[in-house]
Amino acid sequence: MVQSAELQPGLFGLRLEMEPRLVQACEPGRYLMLTVGESSDPYLPRPYWVRRVSKLWVNLFVGVNGIGSRWLATRRPGDRLDFFGPLGLRLELPPRTRRLLLSGDHSGLNCLLALADNALASGVEVSLVLQEVDDTSARLAPPDVEILSALDADALAWADALYAVGDHSLVQSARTALRSAGSRIPAFGVPHAPLACGVGACYGCVVETRNGARLSCVDGPAFPLVDLT
Ligand code: FES
Known part of the structure; x- marks a missing residue:
């Protein structure tokens, strides 16, 4: 992770650095399943929408509403995060949309x-x-x-x-x-x-x-x- 900032009370923006091929795959509508703790509590990963902001970086928004999101929101630059994805089908614009x-x-x-x-x-x-x-x-x-x-x-x-x-x-x-x-x-x-x-x-x-x-x-x-x- 390269950046974390509290955008407003309870809402954090995280910037993740990833392999370019993974960033490229972060199309609109796709999400990452992120591990949100160092032990097995919480056990399940959490889904987060991704927004591609450069060839190396994606942004996430993390709303803090439990121990998992609090853990994620308090990661610091240099921390490594475990995830799989991106998952989900890309959202397409209908033809001729203006x-x-x-x-x-x-x-x-x-x-x-x-x-x-x-x-x-x-x-x-x-x-x-x-x-x-x-x-x-x-x-x-x-x-x-x-x-x-x-x-x-x-x-x-x-x-x-x-x-x-x-x-x-x-x-x-x-x-x-x-x-x-x-x-x-x-x-x-x-x-x-x-x-x-x-x-x-x-x-x-x-x-x-x-x-x-x-x-x-x-x-x-x-x-x-x-x-x-
Ligand atoms: S999240 Fe398990 S079947 Fe869709």
Whole structure:
């Protein structure tokens, strides 16, 4: 690890140095499973969205909410971290996207910012609705991203694609907003699911869809919003 900083109370930004081939694989929507302790407590690794910031570095956000995240947040430059990944399927922009709308909360922020980076690099305009997030977090977004206050009909009329990243209720509210606005843009939800193994072995990350149960870790993390139940 090369850097750790407390961005706001309880939220840390970590910068990790990794092999270039691994950094290259840290596409939007992918995550690392990190060991969060020196003994077997906590036993399970924890998933963290990654955002590529150079050919050698990726950023993570760590919200401190337990002993594992506290341990991780207090690592220092020079410390080595154990992880596997990146895992998950890369989030793709639908063809011909020119105006991308992103919506999410604190927990999905790094995934949203990674998506925004890629979209901006392709000349796509990006607007971001941050729910239950304060101004400090909003300032972490690239300057070219417009921050909106609500996922409403105006925002949906502007966009030609949508990603919503967050807990089940946030993703469902995006689906409701889409339906209320009568919008037919390509729209995807990235619902949080408890990722214990990350490789399809534990069945802890089931996401219910109209096409049956799917595993977030191997089939996701994104699913068409209209398919989510
Ligand atoms: S995290 Fe274990 S099956 Fe998905």
